[in-house]
Structure formats: C-alpha cells, structure tokens
C-alpha cells in the first residue's frame with residue numbers, strides 16, 4: 041500500500057493493487073498488539089490501526105484500483121502475470137512491477153525437530169491468526185520455540201486467553217526480541233525463558249503430549265508436558281513468483297540478489313517489504329516501500 | 345448383529361482396498377472395516393510410493409512373483425481409475441568394478457522372476473541421463489519399468505471405485521474380537537464368523553457385530569492380533585521403521601530416475617526417490633523396533649539418510665528438506681504370508697505385507713480371489729462392473745486455459761486456499777464429498793498443506809470449509825481422527 | 841527490599857536495582873544510564889500499567905473477531921480481570937477504528953476501543 045501511494049504521488053496514473061486476501065493489510069491485521077508506527081506516525085499503534093491508516097489513503101486515490109481475493113500464480117520475465125480470483129483467470133502485462141508479497145514462517149520441518157508429528161505443532165503466526173482472526177484457542181499448555189518478538193508476543197496472547205505457557209526455549213544465548221517484549225510478555229506473567237536450550241524431541245500420538253528440552257551447553261535434558269508447541273524460528277521472504285520469472289535469488293535467505301534496496305536482477309521489477317528482506321519494524325518497511333513506489337515511477341518515466 | 349456379509353475385509357490400506365476393488369467385480373456382499381478415521385492412515389500413507397519392477401527380491405519368493413505381476417497390474421488399473429502412474433525407471437548404482445558381479449547376480453535373479461528390459465549402463469550413459477549423479481559411480485543396473493504413484497490417492501481411488509461397485513466401507517470400526525460358529529460346513533444362509541467392532545464415536549464407544557462367511561485379514565501391523573482372534577498364532581508382526589525426508593519441489597529434477605545403492609540383506613538401502621507430487625524424497629532407513637505406534641523420526645535417521653543420499657547425488661542439501669515422516673513395515677519373517685487357514689475355514693491371512701506391498705497389492709488381490717475360489721466360494725461376475733473412474737481434477741496439473749473453462753462452471757476454482765500447491769476451495773470441497781474427514785485426509789487427496797509452508801497459510805481456511813461442508817463445530821476438526829483436534833476452544837460458544 | 845528490573849524505555853535495557861520501603865515506595869534506583877530510568881522504575885514498581893489489546897466476538901458483522909484495545913493503560917494487576925470481561929462482550933453494531941465499544945471499562949476510567957473497522961455482513 042505504501043508503494044502504491046508513493047507511486048501515485050510520483051505521477052503514476054494507472055496502478056493495480058492485487059491482494060489474495062479479502063482485506064488489505066497483510067500480516068498487520070493479525071498483529072493486534074501495539075508497537076507499530078512510532079517512527080512513521082509518531083504514535084504507538086496496533087497492527088490493524090497502522091493498516092487502516094493506509095487503507096484510508098488507498099481508498100481516497102482513484103488512480104489505484106484494488107483487486108482483492110486475487111491470487112497471482114504466475115509471473116514471467118516480461119512482467120506478464122496471471123492471477124486467479126473467484127470466477128476469473130486474468131493475464132495482464134505490467135510496465136513496472138512492485139512485489140510486496142511479504143514472508144512466510146520457517147517451519148518445524150526446516151529446523152529438523154525430531155519426534156512424532158501429532159496435532160498441536162503450529163507456526164506461531166498460524167496460532168496468532170487462529171486466536172486473533174478466528175477466535176480459536178489452539179491449545180492450553182504451550183511451549184514456545186524461539187524468543188523473537190513473535191514468540192514473545194504469542195506467549196502473552198496465549199496467557200491472556202487463559203492458556204498456560206510453560207516455557208519459551210531459545211537456542212541462542214540471548215533473545216532476538218525487544219526487551220520491552222521480554223518484560224511485558226514473559227516477566228509480567230512469570231513465564232520462564234531458557235537460553236541455550238533446544239527441543240530435542242516432540243512426543244505424542246494424536247496430539248502433542250510433551251517435549252524433551254536439552255541444554256545445548258552441557259547436554260542435560262528435562263521434559264515438559266504440554267499440548268501445543270509453537271514454532272517461532274524466523275521468517276523467509278516469499279519470492280517464488282519472481283523466482284519463476286528467473287530473478288536471481290539468494291539460496292540461503294530466499295531474498296533477491298540485489299545491489300540497491302528494492303532492486304533485483306530484472307529491470308523494472310522492484311521488491312519491497314518483507315519479500316525484499318525480513319524487517320523487524322513496519323516503519324522501516326514503509327520507509328523503503330515508499331522508495332520502491334518512487335523508483336517504479338522513475339523507471340516508467342525513463343521508458344517514455 | 346447388524347448385517348451379514350459374504351466377505352469382510354479387515355484393514356483399509358492398499359492391500360484391503362485392492363482386494364475390495366477386485367472382489368467388487370462379483371455378486372458378493374462385501375464390507376471393508378477400518379479402525380482409523382480414514383482409509384490409508386496405516387502403513388499405506390507413509391512409504392516411498394515406488395511401484396517396483398521386481399528387482400532385489402529372492403527368485404523363489406512369493407513377494408518377488410507378486411511384485412512383478414503387481415507392477416504390470418498397477419499400470420493398467422491406474423489408467424482405469426485415472427490415477428497418475430509415471431514409469432520413471434530405476435538405477436541400482438555401484439561405485440567399483442568389484443561390485444559388478446553382485447549387480448549381474450541381481451539382474452539374473454530379476455530376470456528369472458520375469459522383470460523385463462533390464463540392462464547394465466555405463467558411466468557415459470549415466471552422465472547423459474543422470475547428470476547430477478556422483479561421477480564416481482562406476483555403472484548401474486537400469487530397470488525401465490519402475491514407476492511412481494501417490495500411495496494415498498491410489499488407496500482412495502481404489503476404495504472409491506470399490507464402493508461405486510457396491511462394497512460397503514466402515515471407518516472408525518476397530519475389530520476387537522472374532523467369534524467362530526461351531527459349524528464348519530458352509531451353509532448358504534449362515535455366517536461362519538461374527539466380527540465384533542468398537543465404533544469410534546465422539547460420545548460413546550458403541551459396539552457392533554457383523555456376520556461374515558469369509559474374512560480377509562489385511563490389518564497391516566495388527567494382522568497378528570486379528571489372526572490370533574481365530575486361534576492362528578504362528579506368526580508375529582515385527583515393525584521395521586523407515587524414516588523418509590521430503591525435499592522442496594524446486595529440486596524436482598534432482599534426478600531423472602529412482603536411484604538405489606546395492607541392497608543389503610534387510611533393505612534396499614537409502615534411495616533418492618521421485619514422487620508423483622514432484623517433490624524428491626530421500627530415505628528410508630531400516631530399523632527393527634518394538635512399538636507398533638512409534639512413528640517418530642530421529643536426528644540419527646536424518647544423518648544416515650543425508651549421508652546415503654549425498655553419496656549418490658552430492659548436491660543434495662540439508663536445507664532442501666521441507667518435511668519428513670516415518671513408516672513401519674509390517675514384517676513377519678522374510679516373505680509375505682498369504683494363505684487360507686484350514687484350521688479356521690473361511691479365514692484368509694494377508695500378513696507380513698512389507699515392501700514391496702504397495703506394488704504387489706493388485707496381484708495379492710488376484711491371489712486372494714483364487715484362494716476364496718479354492719475354498720468354497722463360487723462367485724459370479726456382475727453384469728456390469730464400473731471399472732473406470734473419472735480423474736480427479738487438480739489445478740496444479742491442468743493448463744490455465746482448462747482452469748479458465750472450469751471456472752465458468754464453478755467460480756470457486758478461482759478461490760485459492762493453499763498458496764504453495766495452488767489448491768482451490770472447490771478441490772477441497774470435492775475431497776470432502778469424496779470422503780475426506782480430517783485435515784490429513786484433505787492433504788493426501790488435494791496436497792493442500794503439503795507444500796513448503798506446511799499449512800501456515802491454509803489451515804484455517806480449510807477448517808472453515810470443513811466445518812461448513814460437514815456441519816461440525818471448528819473444535820471438532822481433527823488432524824487425523826479423534827484425539828487429534830486442532831483447536832481446544834472457540835470464542836463463539838454458539839458453535840463451540 | 842531490593843528488586844532487579846529491566847528498563848524498557850530505550851533499547852539499551854539497563855538492569856536497574858530498585859530499593860523500596862515497607863509500603864512499597866521507591867527510595868533508590870541504581871544502574872540507570874539516564875534519567876528516564878528512575879522514572880520508569882518508580883512507575884513500574886509502584887503502579888505498573890499496561891495497555892490491553894484483545895479481540896471481541898461479533899455477531900452479524902463481516903469479521904468474526906474485532907481487535908480492540910484500552911485507550912489508556914490499565915493497572916497490570918487488572919489485566920486478567922479485564923480479559924475475562926472482554927471475553928463476555930459481543931459486538932453487534934458496525935464500528936470504525938477508534939470507536940468506543942465499552943466506555944469506562946470495568947470502572948477503570950478507560951474506554952475499550954476498536955482497532956479495526958467492521959461492517960454488517962453483505963449477505
């Protein structure tokens with residue numbers, strides 16, 4: 041949204057904004073906690089409030105056409121894209137393209153956690169969506185893997201909803217999250233945080249029953265009974281579409297190989313937000329996405 | 345007693361489903377009983393999905409003979425049922441000249457079993473046809489008839505076709521006892537067996553009993569227990585665990601064939617496998633264990649599999665792994681046990697169906713039919729047997745212009761539910777109409793949740809569709825049956 | 841009594857030692873690198889306050905759950921009580937961002953406000 045608004049302000053007249061969900065806002069809609077917008081709006085907003093401010097801007101600009109429930113499934117290097125929406129399959133060609141497809145979560149599988157595969161093992165973002173969007177409580181006794189902000193925020197969210205968070209397990213020696221979140225999400229509720237520990241095994245036939253926690257320094261282990269394991273071990277830029285268009289992708293980070301912010305190996309395709317690289321703060325996403333909109337406008341002027 | 349059947353088949357894995365489909369050609373009243381919430385939730389869901397050509401089997405073995413015949417039958421039936429079967433071929437590779445003798449032996453043994461088209465290929469051939477292979481590979485035995493199939497879709501489609509032809513399928517029906525009536529003479533009206541089942545039900549575990557003239561025991565890991573119920577205790581099923589690791593679809597063309605090392609006495613070794621979904625797979629391990637429910641994977645298993653696979657294709661990377669699972673081969677000695685039990689007339693054991701059980705299933709079905717015929721059953725063919733089945737539609741395997749046409753009939757083909765595998769709401773609804781009752785059942789049928797994000801995006805969408813189609817509360821939706829509920833509470837108590 | 845707390849006013853995250861008297865009043869703070877530390881320590885020790893963010897069930901609206909927050913911080917000790925009350929609410933009218941859903945929530949002098957718009961179901 042920030043890129044679209046910026047591109048329009050820079051003089052682009054014909055902008056199509058494609059979104060696969062039925063609402064604008066992306067991941068912000070499920071981040072109902074505060075901590076957004078301190079730089080950009082000089083206010084401590086929740087995710088949905090931050091999104092709402094942009095939605096209102098988009099709605100006010102007639103040069104931007106929004107198409108919801110529109111899922112882009114193919115992209116070529118000539119910037120021809122194919123998208124599906126209920127009842128329709130469209131193919132369109134863009135002069136310039138801004139990809140702001142966000143990121144996905146690393147999964148339990150990617151961290152190779154041994155053990156069984158019962159119900160009750162969820163990526164933290166999925167649990168966040170279940171609770172905040174769907175009003176469903178995934179579990180009552182929770183162990184969280186990873187002490188980044190998402191893991192910490194979810195520890196508080198589960199506690200407030202009436203679940204017991206048994207522990208947050210972190211393999212590193214310190215948290216990747218904000219101190220404020222450690223204090224207000226864990227310490228407020230006396231949730232233990234184990235550094236230099238990992239989950240060595242998950243047990244349970246149909247539903248998670250317990251986990252084996254291992255101290256990575258001395259190898260000592262202990263068990264924690266629980267019905268849910270949340271995986272919060274990082275995010276991966278979502279770039280399968282530009283990869284399809286043969287944009288060069290860094291195999292390790294899944295981000296585009298890039299010399300300058302928002303640029304990739306194909307002229308006229310700009311990548312911004314979490315699909316360019318994983319950002320901690322939405323304000324920085326906005327800052328760089330505004331740049332992406334301006335860069336696209338600049339590129340279009342160069343074509344004429 | 346609720347009802348009496350000519351034949352009761354116990355176990356809804358590939359063996360039971362293939363037998364049910366074969367017997368549905370005849371005018372018989374048949375029931376298929378499965379203890380799990382869906383079919384194929386036993387061994388048949390977690391294997392390598394290879395339709396073996398028949399190599400790597402001892403020449404006089406029953407499994408060897410059935411495997412070769414099963415390979416041909418699978419190809420034919422898959423076509424009738426509209427199931428993808430791809431004949432990709434396999435290579436058994438050796439790293440030095442000394443192993444050539446053993447390789448030639450394997451070739452000779454397979455040829456004795458009737459495996460066709462085998463030949464030894466050299467480095468030059470391999471470089472051309474399998475460029476990612478370790479250049480140190482000296483030669484390989486090439487078996488062109490090896491194929492791949494989606495094991496669960498295969499079971500679902502066999503069973504669906506059997507049901508279409510009249511077989512009654514009962515899920516969440518666990519056989520807990522079998523009673524034999526004293527009379528050994530086959531009376532046209534009477535059942536020789538009374539099969540007692542506990543019925544999986546959320547509120548109460550009620551029991552039902554069904555009568556049968558013949559029982560076919562295809563209960564996989566539990567075939568010994570079922571057999572014990574009629575007093576036949578001369579074998580036990582020992583699980584042999586196999587851990588497998590699935591790679592990202594991006595690595596689909598890692599290899600062009602299924603690649604085997606030289607086999608060991610207990611297993612075919614660590615393979616590089618192609619799957620019908622496109623994702624390559626590496627594994628399986630082979631480890632004798634005690635617990636028939638132990639489906640855990642281990643750090644050691646991962647290490648062993650990576651080592652074995654990288655030896656053949658060095659470019660395989662740990663980061664390519666997107667998923668993993670373990671399966672248990674139900675072994676009872678070295679070979680299959682398929683026989684009519686004269687001490688319990690009418691009872692047929694189909695036990696110890698280890699690898700290559702997936703391949704052999706249609707041949708096992710023919711063998712079982714003959715055993716029935718040799719033991720008093722005189723079945724008559726139906727006038728009309730519906731041997732064809734319409735191919736299930738998957739957006740990921742049809743071209744866009746076809747998608748466009750489908751959307752005219754039903755706009756919800758354009759409502760994408762799973763973003764990694766491109767599965768639409770319509771496909772999920774169809775899967776439910778065809779019998780999916782659990783998230784795993786949806787995954788096996790449609791591939792939704794099977795991609796790299798593992799349901800992070802689509803789980804809640806699928807749950808909502810299931811709640812709507814099945815008219816159940818969200819809190820009752822399970823991963824794989826009772827006890828594996830996905831969520832514990834719903835804020836909306838009207839539907840909780 | 842001496843208690844250790846982490847200052848969250850800035851990313852430095854000083855470990856503060858807070859000394860209190862019998863009645864819980866702060867008498868001394870050490871470990872701070874700037875003057876914001878003691879102010880935070882006093883508030884956090886004597887009367888810790890938090891903004892509550894949560895969700896409210898709806899009926900007849902396009903969103904099943906509407907996200908909400910308290911427009912001002914509430915005492916930390918009241919968080920669970922406030923949550924219990926939030927769980928009992930049901931929203932049946934359309935709302936815009938910032939619109940009040942419950943005023944003077946639990947008599948705490950704060951309003952519970954919507955943080956996302958929700959409108960009547962179109963079908």
Ligand SMILES: Cc1cc2nc3c(=O)[nH]c(=O)nc-3n(C[C@H](O)[C@H](O)[C@H](O)COP(=O)(O)OP(=O)(O)OC[C@H]3O[C@@H](n4cnc5c(N)ncnc54)[C@H](O)[C@@H]3O)c2cc1C
Nearest residue numbers: 059060066067075076111112141142190313314320321322
């Ligand atoms: C749990 C969590 C907590 C966070 N907490 C904070 C915080 O407290 N403070 C803060 O400042 N930041 C926080 N962040 C970070 C910040 O919110 C995100 O970095 C930012 O919102 C990302 O914006 P984006 O537009 O890049 O990605 P997204 O919001 O993910 O948007 C990507 C959009 O692209 C759409 N899309 C993707 N693929 C397709 C396709 N093929 N076709 C059509 N549409 C597609 C998606 O549906 C989505 O709407 C948090 C992030 C998370 C996940």
Ligand SMILES: Cc1cc2nc3c(=O)[nH]c(=O)nc-3n(C[C@H](O)[C@H](O)[C@H](O)COP(=O)(O)OP(=O)(O)OC[C@H]3O[C@@H](n4cnc5c(N)ncnc54)[C@H](O)[C@@H]3O)c2cc1C
Nearest residue numbers: 355357358359386387388392394519564586671701702703
């Ligand atoms: C790792 C691995 C890899 C393999 N790879 C291959 C391969 O590539 N190619 C190949 O040909 N073969 C392969 N196999 C072997 C193949 O998977 C099996 O031979 C085959 O799936 C066995 O099918 P089944 O129907 O006999 O058993 P199952 O699929 O286990 O079916 C038995 C069913 O009976 C049900 N049941 C049990 N007890 C009861 C009861 N009391 N009441 C009611 N129902 C009951 C079970 O729930 C189960 O669904 C592999 C096996 C493993 C483990």
Ligand code: SF4
Nearest residue numbers: 847850853854874877
């Ligand atoms: S005391 Fe000052 S410097 Fe230290 S964390 Fe607090 S605000 Fe930052």
